[in-house]
Amino acid sequence: MIHTALLSWEEGVAPSRAGGDILAVQCGDPDAFASLLSHYQNRLYRYLLRWVHEPATADDLFQQTWMRVLEHIHSYDPGRNFDAWLFAVARNIAIDHLRRRQPAVSLDEPREDSRPLSADLASDTPGALELVLTSERAERVQKAMASQPPLFREILSLRFEEEMKLEEIAQVLGIPLGSVKSRLSRALEHMRTVFLRMQRKDGTS
Amino acid sequence: MSEHDRIVRLLPLAATGDITPEEIRRVREHLASCAECRRVSEDYAFLGSTLRGQPTPQPGAELLARVRAMAAPRLARKQARSRDAMVLAPLVAAGWIVALATWPWVRAAGTMVLTGWHLPSGSLAHALAVYSFLGFLLASVAAIAVGRRASAMGRTQ
Numbered sequence: 001m002i003h004t005a006l007l008s009w010e011e012g013v014a015p016s017r018a019g020g021d022i023l024a025v026q027c028g029d030p031d032a033f034a035s036l037l038s039h040y041q042n043r044l045y046r047y048l049l050r051w052v053h054e055p056a057t058a059d060d061l062f063q064q065t066w067m068r069v070l071e072h073i074h075s076y077d078p079g080r081n082f083d084a085w086l087f088a089v090a091r092n093i094a095i096d097h098l099r100r101r102q103p104a105v106s107l108d109e110p111r112e113d114s115r116p117l118s119a120d121l122a123s124d125t126p127g128a129l130e131l132v133l134t135s136e137r138a139e140r141v142q143k144a145m146a147s148q149p150p151l152f153r154e155i156l157s158l159r160f161e162e163e164m165k166l167e168e169i170a171q172v173l174g175i176p177l178g179s180v181k182s183r184l185s186r187a188l189e190h191m192r193t194v195f196l197r198m199q200r201k202d203g204t205s
Numbered sequence: 206m207s208e209h210d211r212i213v214r215l216l217p218l219a220a221t222g223d224i225t226p227e228e229i230r231r232v233r234e235h236l237a238s239c240a241e242c243r244r245v246s247e248d249y250a251f252l253g254s255t256l257r258g259q260p261t262p263q264p265g266a267e268l269l270a271r272v273r274a275m276a277a278p279r280l281a282r283k284q285a286r287s288r289d290a291m292v293l294a295p296l297v298a299a300g301w302i303v304a305l306a307t308w309p310w311v312r313a314a315g316t317m318v319l320t321g322w323h324l325p326s327g328s329l330a331h332a333l334a335v336y337s338f339l340g341f342l343l344a345s346v347a348a349i350a351v352g353r354r355a356s357a358m359g360r361t362q
Contacts, residue, residue, distance in 0.1 A: 028283030033276055037269065045264040059268050066272045070279045141255040159221055160256035166223055181218060188217035192248050 022082055026073050037066065040083075043162055044090055050157040051094035051150055061097055065090045083164070084171035091154070091172060098150060140202070144195040152187035159184055208235065212242055220249030289351050297344065304340050311336055 021039070024032030044065065049058040068089050076085055145153060158164045158172060170180045212235040218224050219232045236243050 025280075026283070027287040028280040028285070030273075030277060030280045033280055034273060037272060037276075041269060042261050042263050046261050049262050055262075059264070062264055062268060063272055063275065067275060067279070070276055070283075074283075137251070138255050138258070141252060142259065145256065145259075156256060160253055161259060161261075163257070181223065184221065184223070185214070185217040188220065188249055188252065191252055192245070195248075195252065 019078070019082070022073070022076065022078070025070075026076070033070075040086060044086065046161060047087060047154075047157055048090055048094055050145075050153050050161075051091075052097065053146065057097070061090070061093050064093050068093060081168060081171060083162075084168050087158070087162075087164075087172040088174065140195060140198050144191055144198060147194055148187065148191060151183065152190055155180070155184050155187050156191060209239065209242070212236075212239070213245070216242060216246050217249055220246065220253050289354075293347070293351065296347070300340060300344060304336070308336070 021029075021032040021036045025036055045058060045062055048061045048065070049055065052058050052061060065086075069086065072089070076082070145156065148156065155169065155173075158169045159166075164172070166177055166180050166184070169184075170177050173180065175183075208231075212232055215224055215228055215232055219229065224232070232246075236246060
């Protein structure tokens, strides 16, 4: 309790339920663990699914992540953002998995052709995005997202799905803020390129 | 690099709201006069809003139950360690208090014994050292016992 109060006082915020749960989990409280699990389960699962695509593998990584969390929670610094810490743990597990499975595959290089992005950026398809139905567009966005290199998929997921700030993303990825900005920018450009290509291929432009 | 090229580079981060107010102003000004950048900007905005609105996949109930079951023994070990720490800390403190409080009596008794045995009084310092050593020895035995219990629990779970 004193710890929680101190933590909140230091951060200048009201005591969060997750913050109290983390301290209780450090002491082995199963109810606090259940509460923490329930608080983060959907977001964490989605993040892992973005890395590996296959639900069975995501299940396995999800399980590994929570066991790793329990293993290292004693070393978690309460002054640090728990979301960033948790996602960084999950990220390490996902990257280890991908490297074991496909050691030669690059995590940040686009797999498709390497036409300059500017060629598509300066696209001459007037109002192309407005011509398709919302459900089709959403489906295409999902496909475009799935075809992104893992590191692009990750940063797009953290920014748009997890709605993390750039500073939080920098903590999760362990890279400087400037690199986060540049990676996010490249990811969006690439996402748009792939999306427009898919759209042309489907003949909706 | 022209202003158009510079704005094109800013457009992805403009869509996520991750540019400075000054950059926002420049982007707005440029978009007002550049149809191509407006279209690109709309694309980014659309992609962003669609990504935000994607349904969230959920882990199955079976998976969650499995995680809770796997966590249970680990949590029990943490609880035991936490309990041990809570018991040991007051015990160590009590040990020191008892040692300090009883030292005058031990010293008096030691003096009587040493005088009876006709030993030099400088041995009182040795007596204190022995007394402290016995205290540490006792604490070490307790710590080893707790450690063995914890590792035995780890093996069985």
